[in-house]
Amino acid sequence: MIPLSWYLIFAAALFCIGLFGVLARKNSIAILMGIELMLNSVNVNLVAFWRYRTPETITGQVFAIIVFAVAAAEVAVGLALFISIYRRRNTVVADEINLLKW
Amino acid sequence: MATETLIWLLLVPPLLAFFLIVLFTNRSNRLSHIIGVGAAFLSWLGSMVVFYRAVTTEHLGEHPFTSSFNWLATGDKYLSVGLLVDPLTAVSLFFVAWTIFMIFLYSVGYHNFGQPKGDHDRPGLPPHGATVTDAHGHSHMVPSIEPMYARFFAFIGLFAFGMYLLVLSDNLVTLFVGWEIMGLCSYLLIGFWYGKESARAAMVKAFLTTRIGDMFMLLGIAYLYSFTGTMNFRDILYNQEMLNLLASTPAVGGFLGLSAAGLIGILLFFGTVGKSAQFPLHVWLPDAMEGPTPVSAMIHAATMVSAGVYMVIRFFPLLSAGMEHGHLTTAMTVLSVVGAFTALFAATIALAQNDIKRVLAYSTISQLGYMIAALGIGAYVAAAFHLITHAFFKALLFLGSGSVIHGMEHGVLHTGEHVDPQDMYNMGGLRKKMPITFWTFLIGGFALSGFPLVTAGFWSKDEILADAWGHGHYVVFGVLALAALMTAFYTMRQITLTFLGEPRTKAAEHAQETPWTMTLPLSILAIFAVGAGWVGIPEHFPGMGGLIPNWFHEFVGGTLLEHPVAVDFNFIPLLTSLVVALGGLWAGWTVYSRVKTLKTVDPLKPVLGGFYTVLKNKYYFDELYEKLFIRPAQWLSATFVSLWMDRTVIDGFLHGVAAFSLQVGSALLRYFDTPVVNGFGNQVGEGAKKLGHLLRPIQTGRIQQYMILALVSVATFSALFYYLLVYTR
Numbered sequence: 001m002i003p004l005s006w007y008l009i010f011a012a013a014l015f016c017i018g019l020f021g022v023l024a025r026k027n028s029i030a031i032l033m034g035i036e037l038m039l040n041s042v043n044v045n046l047v048a049f050w051r052y053r054t055p056e057t058i059t060g061q062v063f064a065i066i067v068f069a070v071a072a073a074e075v076a077v078g079l080a081l082f083i084s085i086y087r088r089r090n091t092v093v094a095d096e097i098n099l100l101k102w
Numbered sequence: 103m104a105t106e107t108l109i110w111l112l113l114v115p116p117l118l119a120f121f122l123i124v125l126f127t128n129r130s131n132r133l134s135h136i137i138g139v140g141a142a143f144l145s146w147l148g149s150m151v152v153f154y155r156a157v158t159t160e161h162l163g164e165h166p167f168t169s170s171f172n173w174l175a176t177g178d179k180y181l182s183v184g185l186l187v188d189p190l191t192a193v194s195l196f197f198v199a200w201t202i203f204m205i206f207l208y209s210v211g212y213h214n215f216g217q218p219k220g221d222h223d224r225p226g227l228p229p230h231g232a233t234v235t236d237a238h239g240h241s242h243m244v245p246s247i248e249p250m251y252a253r254f255f256a257f258i259g260l261f262a263f264g265m266y267l268l269v270l271s272d273n274l275v276t277l278f279v280g281w282e283i284m285g286l287c288s289y290l291l292i293g294f295w296y297g298k299e300s301a302r303a304a305m306v307k308a309f310l311t312t313r314i315g316d317m318f319m320l321l322g323i324a325y326l327y328s329f330t331g332t333m334n335f336r337d338i339l340y341n342q343e344m345l346n347l348l349a350s351t352p353a354v355g356g357f358l359g360l361s362a363a364g365l366i367g368i369l370l371f372f373g374t375v376g377k378s379a380q381f382p383l384h385v386w387l388p389d390a391m392e393g394p395t396p397v398s399a400m401i402h403a404a405t406m407v408s409a410g411v412y413m414v415i416r417f418f419p420l421l422s423a424g425m426e427h428g429h430l431t432t433a434m435t436v437l438s439v440v441g442a443f444t445a446l447f448a449a450t451i452a453l454a455q456n457d458i459k460r461v462l463a464y465s466t467i468s469q470l471g472y473m474i475a476a477l478g479i480g481a482y483v484a485a486a487f488h489l490i491t492h493a494f495f496k497a498l499l500f501l502g503s504g505s506v507i508h509g510m511e512h513g514v515l516h517t518g519e520h521v522d523p524q525d526m527y528n529m530g531g532l533r534k535k536m537p538i539t540f541w542t543f544l545i546g547g548f549a550l551s552g553f554p555l556v557t558a559g560f561w562s563k564d565e566i567l568a569d570a571w572g573h574g575h576y577v578v579f580g581v582l583a584l585a586a587l588m589t590a591f592y593t594m595r596q597i598t599l600t601f602l603g604e605p606r607t608k609a610a611e612h613a614q615e616t617p618w619t620m621t622l623p624l625s626i627l628a629i630f631a632v633g634a635g636w637v638g639i640p641e642h643f644p645g646m647g648g649l650i651p652n653w654f655h656e657f658v659g660g661t662l663l664e665h666p667v668a669v670d671f672n673f674i675p676l677l678t679s680l681v682v683a684l685g686g687l688w689a690g691w692t693v694y695s696r697v698k699t700l701k702t703v704d705p706l707k708p709v710l711g712g713f714y715t716v717l718k719n720k721y722y723f724d725e726l727y728e729k730l731f732i733r734p735a736q737w738l739s740a741t742f743v744s745l746w747m748d749r750t751v752i753d754g755f756l757h758g759v760a761a762f763s764l765q766v767g768s769a770l771l772r773y774f775d776t777p778v779v780n781g782f783g784n785q786v787g788e789g790a791k792k793l794g795h796l797l798r799p800i801q802t803g804r805i806q807q808y809m810i811l812a813l814v815s816v817a818t819f820s821a822l823f824y825y826l827l828v829y830t831r
Contacts, residue, residue, distance in 0.1 A: 019813070023810060094804070095806070099803060099806070
């Protein structure tokens with residue numbers, strides 16, 4: 001059986017890829033995709049820990065499903081925001097969307 | 103209903119009427135007078151029942167109707183208040199109920215109910231008349247309704263309550279309460295037409311003058327209570343031990359060598375001096391004529407002034423405590439001197455007055471002096487008798503004079519002539535125009551002068567004179583006889599000038615008889631002005647004595663522990679009273695029937711010379727009091743209290759305090775508030791602002807920079823925590 005550490009290393013790698021995408025990409029949609037990757041790496045962690053540590057309960061799976069749901073909701077809201085911003089400012093480049101500055 | 107319950111109910115209607123009118127019905131004149139007159143009627147009805155039961159009770163003096171309850175707790179005792187109907191109360195209740203009811207009824211007509219609203223009438227001024235246009239298109243002036251009609255009934259309702267309370271009280275406290283309620287109401291009613299300067303002055307004068315007497319009376323009440331520990335009349339006055347104790351104890355501090363009874367009696371008598379307008383506090387009563395005439399009748403005949411005399415009659419046992427062998431006590435001497443002097447003194451002033459109401463006012467003072475003098479010489483029953491007959495005929499005279507004035511006002515409005523409708527010289531010949539008023543006024547006037555045999559005034563006055571003669575008080579007898587002569591004289595002068603002869607002005611020619619609401623009370627009171635005397639005809643009076651038993655003497659005498667003995671009949675006082683009454687009337691008629699025109703001077707003027715002017719000006723008492731009391735009081739208040747004490751001392755001190763506070767305040771502002779408190783606040787604000795400027799650059803609005811910052815922060819803090827919590831462990 002594949003040891004737990006492999007999964008953890010895989011998840012960490014996936015998290016770093018996602019983090020890099022979030023920090024480095026200019027396109028907002030790509031940033032959103034990076035966030036998805038980070039969330040999914042966490043899901044991998046959760047499921048792996050569940051399988052290897054407490055397989056008798058279903059808490060890990062439930063937790064993962066909650067994260068899915070939250071991610072899906074977040075993407076829905078995020079994409080809607082971006083569409084709205086695109087319509088108003090004709091761009092989806094994150095650096096150009098600096099409305100939070102006062 | 104038990105009489106003890108019924109006597110409580112007598113008090114209710116007038117008080118209720120006052121509150122109902124004031125609170126609810128004051129917009130409706132009709133409803134207000136129905137309530138007012140209705141209340142007077144109910145109390146009258148109840149009083150008659152009580153009177154009937156009292157009269158038919160054997161030995162009422164020993165077993166009066168009483169009803170009381172504990173009111174105020176004083177230490178471990180209670181101040182008990184309640185009502186009492188003994189013979190004196192019963193007869194007082196009789197005249198009070200009748201006169202009050204008649205006056206209420208009269209007021210309806212006097213205040214022109216049913217007449218149109220005046221053209222220019224304002225509340226606080228007498229009605230000026232209204233212009234009406236008749237069927238033929240002629241417009242003329244008629245009397246207009248009183249603008250404050252409802253208010254009048256509310257006030258006299260309260261007044262009636264005060265009088266009923268006073269008469270029915272079984273103790274000094276509620277008596278004093280009723281006394282003061284009437285004081286208040288007289289103030290309100292004398293100044294009923296408060297738009298007139300003179301009415302305002304009169305109301306204040308009446309209130310302040312009676313206040314002087316009331317203050318002494320209150321002292322007397324307090325002394326009596328501290329001495330006896332009770333306020334109840336029966337416990338003090340129907341209790342020989344208590345009276346003896348009061349008479350034998352010297353007054354506090356040995357005051358003028360008086361006994362406690364004497365001092366208390368004199369103090370209480372001061373209350374009467376104020377209330378019943380005896381010398382030297384008589385000055386308010388004539389001025390009180392500023393009020394509407396029913397008020398004058400109410401105050402000067404039926405209630406307030408009678409209340410003062412009622413009170414001293416009530417306290418006669420106290421005043422006479424310690425009297426031995428017909429020797430007068432000090433208090434009684436004071437009473438007889440003040441009373442006799444007032445009787446004569448006021449009668450002389452009445453000789454020279456031209457205002458129809460003022461003559462009656464002075465005659466009231468004089469007659470009250472009569473009663474006081476009678477009491478002073480120990481003629482208890484005679485004083486009570488005269489109180490009652492006087493209440494009837496004086497109410498009649500006042501209401502009659504009101505009717506005359508009313509008729510004259512009608513004439514004044516009709517002709518548009520500018521004459522004073524109260525001046526008797528402007529009248530004359532009114533007997534043809536106002537027959538009912540004339541005949542009733544004649545009866546009242548004859549009763550006042552003591553017209554022999556038929557009128558009530560004759561019997562009561564004769565009894566006083568007989569008492570004075572019989573007990574050997576010849577000085578009092580002489581003074582009172584002289585006063586009686588003058589009384590007859592000025593009464594006939596009044597009747598002659600007003601009703602007899604020919605009209606001296608246009609207004610008098612057009613005077614008109616008053617409505618039935620005014621003439622009916624006059625007629626009823628006229629019956630009493632004659633008939634009230636028949637209950638007290640002396641037993642041995644030649645011819646008439648014994649036909650009717652001397653009921654009054656037996657009945658009222660029963661109020662006292664020791665029933666007074668009626669004096670033996672003597673021809674001298676009888677002849678005297680015949681001579682003075684008839685002589686005075688004849689002289690008045692012969693002198694004043696010569697006044698034919700408006701320009702005729704008063705026939706007394708050449709006879710009396712300068713003294714006439716003195717009388718005309720009422721012995722300059724108003725001026726004297728003005729100089730003696732009012733000016734110093736004004737000086738004291740204006741110069742001393744206001745200018746010096748108030749403005750200089752107190753204001754100066756206050757200004758000093760204010761200036762000091764101002765200095766302290768500005769110093770605090772300069773050295774503490776501005777630099778310290780404000781400085782601190784400003785520094786906090788500035789500091790926050792600077793910090794904000796400092797941190798502003800990192801707020802770029804670029805999401806990825808924020809995230810990098812977050813990542814770096816998380817990494818740094820994680821490393822730090824790891825170092826601190828794990829590595830160094």
